[in-house]
Amino acid sequence: GFKVVQDMISGLRDYLDSHEMGLPDLIGRAVPNVTDWRYLNLNYVTKAVIDQDACIKCGRCYAACEDTSHQAIAMKPGRIFEVIEEECVACNLCVDVCPVEDCITMRELEPGELDRRTGIRRADYANWTTHPNNPMAKAAE
Ligand code: SF4
Ligand code: SF4
Known part of the structure; x- marks a missing residue:
């Protein structure tokens, strides 16, 4: 409202x-x-990280990701919440719902680091004018 x-x-x-x-x-x-959307880095990959020392175990991140995102947060005994990197799509939802500032942060993968969700290593910067996913990339340069 x-x-x-x-x-x-x-x-x-x-x-x-x-x-x-x-x-x-x-x-x-x-x-x-x-900037124009076509200059955004298509190889930009991040993963949510939970600071266990800051976490107050409220479970909001778990509920949000479970119900409306990619079921990428596991609830372990003792209400320990951990990100499942293989599932995280970096939607940022958990960051937005967490009541503790900086408890959940998004870690940017290093170039060459394996994205455990896609099984692809993170490549260097490439935007829509250069990325191989764009069949017109050469023409758009
Ligand atoms: S960033 Fe999105 S997909 Fe990843 S753990 Fe948070 S809510 Fe789930
Ligand atoms: S929303 Fe934040 S404080 Fe609550 S369980 Fe998740 S990480 Fe912990």
């Missing part, structure tokens, strides 16, 4: 206060990150 706007306002205020910033300092910060 519309109450989310109040949460966004208070969240923004907290963020600005904690970083000792004013709103003008924040406006436009993300603009340099904007």
Whole structure:
């Protein structure tokens, strides 16, 4: 509902206060990150990682991934939640629902590192104009 706007306002205020910033300092910060979709790195692969020391065992990540993503979090005895790398598609949902800041982070695979979900080693940067998945890649260059 519309109450989310109040949460966004208070969240923004907290963020600005904690970083000792004013709103003008924040406006436009993300603009340099904007790019055309075809220049995004198609070989960018990440996996969720749970910090077991920070985890409060609430299970929200488990429920979210189980019900609406790829069943990539296992619940082990003692309510230990662990990411199953072979299943994780890096949707970020668990990060969004976790109530503990930085408890779940997304680890970027190193070039050459094996993606255990696809069985493919992570290749170097390639966007839509260069990636072999695009049959028109040469023409689009
Ligand atoms: S990033 Fe997505 S798929 Fe991976 S563990 Fe989190 S919710 Fe599941
Ligand atoms: S949502 Fe976060 S705090 Fe809760 S069980 Fe998952 S990792 Fe732990």
